[in-house]
Amino acid sequence: MIEARGLTKRYGDTLAVDDLTFAVQPGRVTGFLGPNGAGKSTTMRIVLGLDHPTAGEVLIAGKHYRELERPLHTVGALLDAKWVHPNRSARSHLRWMARANKLPYKRVDEVLELVGLASVAGKRAGGFSLGMAQRLGIAGALLGDPEVLLFDEPVNGLDPEGILWIRQFMQRLASEGRTVFVSSHLLSEMALTATDLLVIGRGRLISQTSTQDFVEQASEATVRVRSRELDKLGALMTERGWATRPDGADVLVVSGKTTDEVGELAGEAQIVLHELATQRGSLEEAFIQMTGHDVEFRSEIAELVGAPVAQGATP
Amino acid sequence: MTLLAVERIKLVSTRSPWWCAGIALLITLGFTALFVANSDDLAVTVGSTQFAFNLGMIIIMVMAALAITTEYRFSTIKTTFQAAPNRTAVLAAKAAVVALAAGVVGEITAFATYGLARLMKPAADLGLDNPAEWRQVAGIGLIYFFAAILALGVGILVRQSAAAISILLVYTLLVENLIVLIPTVGEQIQKWMPFTAANHFATAGIPAPVEGQGPPLLDLPYGPWGGLAYFAAISVAILVAGIVVTNRRDA
Numbered sequence: 001m002i003e004a005r006g007l008t009k010r011y012g013d014t015l016a017v018d019d020l021t022f023a024v025q026p027g028r029v030t031g032f033l034g035p036n037g038a039g040k041s042t043t044m045r046i047v048l049g050l051d052h053p054t055a056g057e058v059l060i061a062g063k064h065y066r067e068l069e070r071p072l073h074t075v076g077a078l079l080d081a082k083w084v085h086p087n088r089s090a091r092s093h094l095r096w097m098a099r100a101n102k103l104p105y106k107r108v109d110e111v112l113e114l115v116g117l118a119s120v121a122g123k124r125a126g127g128f129s130l131g132m133a134q135r136l137g138i139a140g141a142l143l144g145d146p147e148v149l150l151f152d153e154p155v156n157g158l159d160p161e162g163i164l165w166i167r168q169f170m171q172r173l174a175s176e177g178r179t180v181f182v183s184s185h186l187l188s189e190m191a192l193t194a195t196d197l198l199v200i201g202r203g204r205l206i207s208q209t210s211t212q213d214f215v216e217q218a219s220e221a222t223v224r225v226r227s228r229e230l231d232k233l234g235a236l237m238t239e240r241g242w243a244t245r246p247d248g249a250d251v252l253v254v255s256g257k258t259t260d261e262v263g264e265l266a267g268e269a270q271i272v273l274h275e276l277a278t279q280r281g282s283l284e285e286a287f288i289q290m291t292g293h294d295v296e297f298r299s300e301i302a303e304l305v306g307a308p309v310a311q312g313a314t315p
Numbered sequence: 316m317t318l319l320a321v322e323r324i325k326l327v328s329t330r331s332p333w334w335c336a337g338i339a340l341l342i343t344l345g346f347t348a349l350f351v352a353n354s355d356d357l358a359v360t361v362g363s364t365q366f367a368f369n370l371g372m373i374i375i376m377v378m379a380a381l382a383i384t385t386e387y388r389f390s391t392i393k394t395t396f397q398a399a400p401n402r403t404a405v406l407a408a409k410a411a412v413v414a415l416a417a418g419v420v421g422e423i424t425a426f427a428t429y430g431l432a433r434l435m436k437p438a439a440d441l442g443l444d445n446p447a448e449w450r451q452v453a454g455i456g457l458i459y460f461f462a463a464i465l466a467l468g469v470g471i472l473v474r475q476s477a478a479a480i481s482i483l484l485v486y487t488l489l490v491e492n493l494i495v496l497i498p499t500v501g502e503q504i505q506k507w508m509p510f511t512a513a514n515h516f517a518t519a520g521i522p523a524p525v526e527g528q529g530p531p532l533l534d535l536p537y538g539p540w541g542g543l544a545y546f547a548a549i550s551v552a553i554l555v556a557g558i559v560v561t562n563r564r565d566a
């Protein structure tokens with residue numbers, strides 16, 4: 001369980017984190033989503049007591065990070081796989097961490113085995129590929145068998161195999177009842193990994209919901225109807241003040257109504273329907289819709305979803 | 316105790332401290348050999364066997380500064396504070412381990428150069444006959460010990476290897492020697508420079524090889540042990556400043 005209250009961090013003129021209040025629950029993977037520069041890494045550094053917040057506080061299992069006696073027993077984190085001395089072996093790197101938290105050296109070999117680095121344990125960490133470095137970082141996070149885990153952009157730069165491995169690993173950790181908090185700037189990645197989403201932009205909280213609710217709230221469900229008597233049906237809908245727009249010659253898209261309502265209206269008017277279906281936008285569309293009104297975010301969203309958004313285009 | 320073990324693992328699990336220790340030993344041995352080989356028996360005294368201690372000390376100071384600046388360079392300081400959030404305890408433990416290692420290297424180089432001189436000049440008067448002569452040899456380790464604390468403190472404050480090493484080299488090699496050139500007050504200031512005090516501890520009581528030659532002796536207001544205490548106080552003060560600053564700023 002991670003709880004942040006009014007978390008704010010200012011670096012000179014930059015307001016990196018702006019009054020964030022959130023809670024991350026155990027037993028699930030919580031995605032921390034936002035474009036680059038949104039303040040994800042800063043938030044995570046504050047959670048770990050590395051950066052001092054300008055205002056507000058974060059509690060982990062009810063305590064400040066600095067109050068944790070043997071912190072690696074409570075919180076494991078991988079913020080950056082490069083935070084390793086390149087000339088130190090993987091084993092030595094984990095040994096001093098283990099020693100600092102009174103963990104037996106046996107545990108070092110266990111976690112190296114767990115992440116599949118046992119065979120290169122004595123090799124310099126500087127010679128590791130990104131995937132291996134990432135695994136070493138995860139080994140470090142798992143050392144103390146912690147109940148809370150933080151990962152900052154863990155799949156960045158990994159090959160598909162590595163991405164799949166990490167994704168399944170995080171889901172396994174959550175299924176063991178742990179709190180898993182993982183950041184990403186990729187919505188598509190989070191949709192596959194996270195059950196809950198914490199969305200931020202420019203340091204501000206945009207939404208905290210389940211991934212599913214996020215989509216449902218944000219992406220408006222529309223009803224697609226196909227019929228030979230569209231003119232008649234469309235007129236009836238307009239009469240009732242329903243919002244419609246044509247999609248091709250014989251298709252009408254109705255927003256804000258269910259298939260039930262559309263079906264009943266057509267039935268009353270004795271109109272034959274050839275197709276009646278609910279359609280829902282993708283997660284990417286959901287995000288754009290949720291934040292799209294905020295022109296400030298336009299270019300960031302474009303990057304976030306990997307789709308071009310015309311600059312200066314106002315809805 | 317735990318943090319001491321952690322810092323010990325960190326220090327010995329990379330190669331650069333070993334290199335620094337080896338170079339410190341070799342360079343002092345080399346210079347001593349050159350000095351002794353070119354001196355007559357009378358000129359070689361217990362004190363003069365240590366004339367190259369400054370060279371080894373500077374290298375050990377580089378080692379001490381690197382012990383913290385490489386942590387900043389590779390961001391392992393973040394991993395360190397993540398594993399042990401009590402920054403004061405972490406840095407105090409690092410200071411203890413690095414200073415102890417420096418002290419051991421200091422003793423080894425001191426007795427190695429002394430032993431080398433005895434081997435090369437069996438006829439010279441090189442017995443450790445009085446406390447002053449013991450201080451001149453065994454005291455070198457104490458100077459290395461506090462010099463390492465000072466260098467670590469500078470490293471903690473500036474966080475960058477190149478900056479820390481430049482400051483330490485320029486200061487020890489130039490500043491303290493040039494300060495005396497300032498008219499009127501220069502000499503007064505020099506008396507209170509830390510490495511002048513450390514040097515006094517190491518060299519007080521060494522007879523000039525030839526009467527009336529060599530640099531003029533400074534008339535210092537403290538004795539050799541006072542000099543060491545003063546040097547130690549300055550070193551610890553710089554370390555404490557580093558610890559205070561580290562607790563305030565982001566890791």
Ligand SMILES: Nc1ncnc2c1ncn2[C@@H]1O[C@H](COP(=O)(O)OP(=O)(O)O)[C@@H](O)[C@H]1O
Binds near residue numbers: 011015035043
């Ligand atoms: N140590 C720092 N000093 C100054 N500015 C920083 C620092 N760390 C982050 N920032 C700024 O804070 C903002 C948030 O950065 P960051 O937390 O890294 O975002 P994210 O991880 O979401 O990409 C950015 O504008 C970044 O430039």
Ligand SMILES: [Mg+2]
Binds near residue numbers: 037042152
């Ligand atoms: Mg980041």
